[in-house]
Amino acid sequence: MELRHLRYFVTVAEERHFGRAAARLHVTQSTLSTQVQSLEREVGGPVFARTSRRVELTEAGELLLVEARRVLAQADRALSVARCSVNGEIGEVRIGFAGVAVLEGVLPADLRRFHQAHPCVELTLIEQPPAAQIQGVREGTLDIGYSPDLDLDDVGDLVLTRRAGTSLSIAVRRDHPLADATTITATDLMDEKLIVVAADEGDETLLARLQITPGEHSAGIHLVSGSLAVLALAAAGVGVAVVPAPTERITLPDITYRPLHATPTGLDVVTLSRPDELSGPVRAFLGTSVGTES
Structure with a gap:
């Protein structure tokens, strides 16, 4: 059984008419009838009682309508959640940081901009020294690091972006x-x-x-x-x-x-991130920050 079959069935059940349902679905009436017949073969019996003027639900159809609406609502929600994640609208961003990134104002400014644009994304902050941030971003326990440019000799596999300089x-x-x-x-x-x-x-x-x-x-x-x-x-x-x-x-x-x-x-405050990042929320966060890659 396909979701398309359930959508066609629910539309016919709501319109009580194949012609109106076909127009609403932007398909031909013959196509709609074929899809409903396919559904009835899977059910093992009729879900509609057809008359010359109207279409009524059978007892099996009444029961199927309740469950079909639940399935379609859950499918729509699953698609919405996936789209929101791709667009960076929900999910989590895990950030390692050193105190200088907070005191310099870089991290608070980035957090504020991102939260205003994506209020449903969870932000997790972990204070860590540079070496731990590098390891965390590499291993995937962190998504982004905010670090002074100390102890960063071997980060060629990561994206390093200069955010601010300080004395x-x-x-x-x-x-x-x-x-x-x-x-x-x-x-x-x-x-x-x-x-x-x-x-x-x-x-x-x-x-x-x-x-x-x-x-x-x-x-x-x-x-x-x-x-x-x-x-x-x-x-x-x-x-x-x-x-x-x-x-x-x-x-x-x-x-x-x-x-x-x-x-x-002096010191530079830099961000550390992975190249070719796949997470929508992380990509969205990186898009809110402004800096120079090196």
Whole structure:
């Protein structure tokens, strides 16, 4: 039994007339009669009692009408759901992110634009370091990553899109000597214990940007896993924290921020995604963001 047979049957049942039903379906009356006869052969008996003026449902036809309407409604819903998914209107987008993407405003802006256009799509956010985002996008546990361009040496199989650039700052206790300095360079940090966010204990990418070699930095380096941990240690006077400049939006009682000048480069916020993405919602999300692929 085909859905077409059920649609023809329901239309005839509603019109109680083959001619009107055929016109409504945009088919010939002979074609409609043939399809109904095919349905009746599958049922094993008549579903209509035909007269010269009118068509009435048999008892089997009355029962079939109830079930046929249910089947057609479910089929229409299944098609609608599939179309909505292809168009990015329903489904889920799983996003890995680093704190700098939030503080820089890139991720919140993208989320807002997408949610306004696709309010029925579920957005799942997971805070992760760059290496974990790369792995998640590759393995399919994440759809998109928002990351600083650190520890991204081997991402040739992914699409990397630059979204924003930012500079670096230092965060220190208000009573630290550097708190009153107007100009701070990497050279000024050579005698300071540095606190740096790192994905793991071996991640020293930011230090390389500052042209600081851990083994040659006599004051020591403290690698931690998150922005708040960096600020907590700086507020405790453990050392000087090197942070992306947008971190200055986080206000803590004992912390002051100063710009870090004369560094070779700052940081870029990038998005990571898969080439040839198949998910409609993910493609729609990527379409709402604006950046430069590399």
